[in-house]
Ligand code: DX5
């Protein structure tokens with residue numbers, strides 16, 4: 001999948017109703033979403049717990065949407081095969097995790113899916129530079145990971161631009177995703193800074209007209 005030059009929307013199911021997941025996924029798909037953002041939290045890397053491979057497996061059966069899995073877990077390396085087998089299309093893991101970055105990227109590639117790296121707000125853009133040529137996407141967290149519904153951190157914008165500029169030199173197809181506090185106003189700032197994949201949870205799932213909400217982010 002090559003998303004360059006066009007803005008993609010990835011609704012985060014963290015704000016969906018897990019008891020009505022299939023219906024909620026159909027709503028965002030019909031609303032024009034380009035992929036689905038699946039937030040995985042282990043209660044250790046972040047203070048919250050969400051879902052794991054069995055749910056991804058069920059989602060895979062329920063939809064053909066591209067599954068963008070964001071692992072907020074301490075040891076992503078140990079779970080790559082489980083998520084790949086469950087049907088993830090892309091796995092994004094944190095550079096701040098305990099796993100070796102290079103080895104984990106290789107493991108994701110070996111599983112036949114797309115590797116991505118995530119940085120928390122306190123982590124410098126430069127942390128992902130050595131890996132840019134080996135990955136499909138960088139996710140710049142625009143809130144502290146762990147919970148939906150937080151406010152966007154404007155300070156993250158310069159990191160998006162720094163990564164975009166570096167990627168233009170070594171991997172022009174690199175996607176840059178932003179996650180946290182994305183609403184139309186902050187979406188615009190991120191796109192101007194160089195982002196091309198926008199994750200949004202509470203704004204999309206909290207909307208009465210989901211298609212309108214997705215269109216307003218694009
Ligand atoms: C936060 C998650 C996000 C979250 C975004 O740790 O990674 O994906 O669902 O939620 P909103 O869009 O409500 O900030």
Ligand code: ZN
Nearest residue numbers: 012039070179
């Ligand atoms: Zn996320």
